[in-house]
Amino acid sequence: MEEKIKKEELAKKLITSLIESNVTENDIKKFIRETKEYPFHGIAVDLPYLELTKKLLHGTGIRLIAPISYPLGGMTTETKIRQLQYAIEKGADEANVSLNYSAIKSGDFAKVLDDLKRVVEAAKSKIEIVAVLQSPILTNEEKVKVCNLIFDAGVRAIKVASGFGWNTRPEDVMLIRREFRDKFRIEASGGIRTTEQALEMFALGADLCHTSTWQKVLEGAK
Amino acid sequence: MMKKSITKYELAGMIDHTLLKIDATYDNIKKLCLEAEKYHFASVAINPIHIPLAKKLLKGSRVKICAALAFYIGAYPPEIKEYEARDAVAKGADELDMLINVGALKAGRYDIIEEEIKGLVRAAEGKITKVILETCLLTDEEIVKACQIAKKCGASFVKTSTGFRKPGATIHHVKLMRETLGTGMGVKAAGGIHTAEQALAMIQAGANRIGTSSGVEIIEGLE
Numbered sequence A: 001m002e003e004k005i006k007k008e009e010l011a012k013k014l015i016t017s018l019i020e021s022n023v024t025e026n027d028i029k030k031f032i033r034e035t036k037e038y039p040f041h042g043i044a045v046d047l048p049y050l051e052l053t054k055k056l057l058h059g060t061g062i063r064l065i066a067p068i069s070y071p072l073g074g075m076t077t078e079t080k081i082r083q084l085q086y087a088i089e090k091g092a093d094e095a096n097v098s099l100n101y102s103a104i105k106s107g108d109f110a111k112v113l114d115d116l117k118r119v120v121e122a123a124k125s126k127i128e129i130v131a132v133l134q135s136p137i138l139t140n141e142e143k144v145k146v147c148n149l150i151f152d153a154g155v156r157a158i159k160v161a162s163g164f165g166w167n168t169r170p171e172d173v174m175l176i177r178r179e180f181r182d183k184f185r186i187e188a189s190g191g192i193r194t195t196e197q198a199l200e201m202f203a204l205g206a207d208l209c210h211t212s213t214w215q216k217v218l219e220g221a222k
Numbered sequence B: 001m002m003k004k005s006i007t008k009y010e011l012a013g014m015i016d017h018t019l020l021k022i023d024a025t026y027d028n029i030k031k032l033c034l035e036a037e038k039y040h041f042a043s044v045a046i047n048p049i050h051i052p053l054a055k056k057l058l059k060g061s062r063v064k065i066c067a068a069l070a071f072y073i074g075a076y077p078p079e080i081k082e083y084e085a086r087d088a089v090a091k092g093a094d095e096l097d098m099l100i101n102v103g104a105l106k107a108g109r110y111d112i113i114e115e116e117i118k119g120l121v122r123a124a125e126g127k128i129t130k131v132i133l134e135t136c137l138l139t140d141e142e143i144v145k146a147c148q149i150a151k152k153c154g155a156s157f158v159k160t161s162t163g164f165r166k167p168g169a170t171i172h173h174v175k176l177m178r179e180t181l182g183t184g185m186g187v188k189a190a191g192g193i194h195t196a197e198q199a200l201a202m203i204q205a206g207a208n209r210i211g212t213s214s215g216v217e218i219i220e221g222l223e
Helices: A007-011 A025-035 A047-056 A077-089 A101-105 A109-123 A140-152 A170-180 A195-204 A214-219 B008-012 B026-039 B048-057 B078-091 B102-106 B110-124 B140-152 B171-181 B196-205 B215-220
Strands: A014-018 A042-045 A063-068 A094-098 A128-132 A157-159 A185-188 A208-210 B015-019 B043-046 B064-069 B095-099 B128-132 B157-159 B186-190 B209-212
Touching: A007 A214, A014 A025, A014 A214, A025 A042, A025 A047, A042 A047, A047 A063, A047 A077, A063 A077, A077 A094, A077 A109, A077 B078, A094 A109, A101 A109, A101 A140, A101 B048, A109 A128, A109 A140, A140 A170, A170 A185, A170 A195, A195 A208, A195 A214, B008 B196, B008 B215, B015 B026, B015 B186, B015 B215, B026 B043, B026 B048, B026 B215, B043 B048, B048 B064, B048 B078, B064 B078, B078 B095, B078 B110, B095 B110, B102 B110, B102 B140, B110 B128, B110 B140, B128 B186, B140 B157, B140 B171, B157 B209, B171 B186, B171 B196, B196 B209, B196 B215, B209 B215
Parallel strands: A014 A042, A014 A208, A042 A063, A063 A094, A094 A128, A128 A157, A157 A185, A185 A208, B015 B043, B015 B209, B043 B064, B064 B095, B095 B128, B128 B157, B157 B186, B186 B209
Antiparallel strands: none
16 A cells, blocks of 8 residues: 655645635734645735735745736737736745736747746746746647746746636646656646646646645645 | 627627737737728727837727736736726727726725726726726625716716626626616627627617627628
8 A cells, every 4th residue: 555645845835826806904813823734835825916925925935926917818928027026025936927918829839938928027036937838728839838937937847727717738738748757846736636637637747736726635644 | 690789780780809818929910900991890808018119000090999908817906007007098999898806896995996086087087998807706785886986987988798708798787787777888798709699788788888808700690
């Protein structure tokens, strides 16, 4: 019988989040009170709650993550940069940045690269950029092409999908790992609700898993 | 067959022809703009990344460019929302549809709702503003409160929904919004409206603008 993974060990490879329209300050407080019992890699919250969450996470080592133009990627480069600057001011450690998916689907890869490059420039190495690939809406050819652009823009972490109905498929984790070896940190996201699912993603090459149902994912660990 | 209570031209003039899909291509946006011209829709409602393209395509047209702001989560600080609104105006938007911070409303943080709507109106510099409530997440009481704040802050319209959550616009909510706002402000019904019958029912309930991705079908379906 295989040894069960320890909860602490698993938590280190998980990112949890409370990103929704109707989230209140009290929801955040309750959420952080519960989650900070475990050494998660990171916690993502909407921009208005970064400052509060930073304070609540003080001393835990859990990284604070900000969503940028999330999840549609319909915001302009200028707005993304403004959001990123705000996230830096409030002490966020990482930013999950949506790409210009319309430009990808229109074959305008120059625009995709320009947008991400300008975001990376604005980050001034003060915040780690994670590019949200959004693989479910891309063809395999587009996935590879965009991963190359992400690398060219200087980004070394990819969140495969945003969640919110766009889920990471195991084959997409495999594809990125196979094509790009160790060039990227790969984060699986969307629909990961059990320990087994998370462990499968890790086995296929994911470095981190995002889950909003962290209790369920930790349940199968000892 | 629908009763002819309104002409096609009149109905088209109330429609925001909408495309906010994550994978909308430049060609899709072109088609949207051409249709809006052909059918005389009030506006094309699009994500901010598409404003420059729509601006170019609709040069000299009466069709307005309506930007969807804070989409579709809405949880952004007021200063970020105001920045995005200014950016949209600078790029050529004629109308600004902004989702409120729903969580702040629920928490009774009316100061935040007021601040973000004031920032939107300020950034709009006289252009049309529409405050989106996402009614499916709200109680009637919260809807009334948000309408009152929007009115007080000088917004042009209150709008039911983003279209990203179900249910979208309902007759009950449109009526409630119209009752609360009186006649001096606009009410935009959006989300889940796909037929002429639905559109007319929303107008009957008090809406004077319709947000829909089915504008062509709606106009063609009006007898």
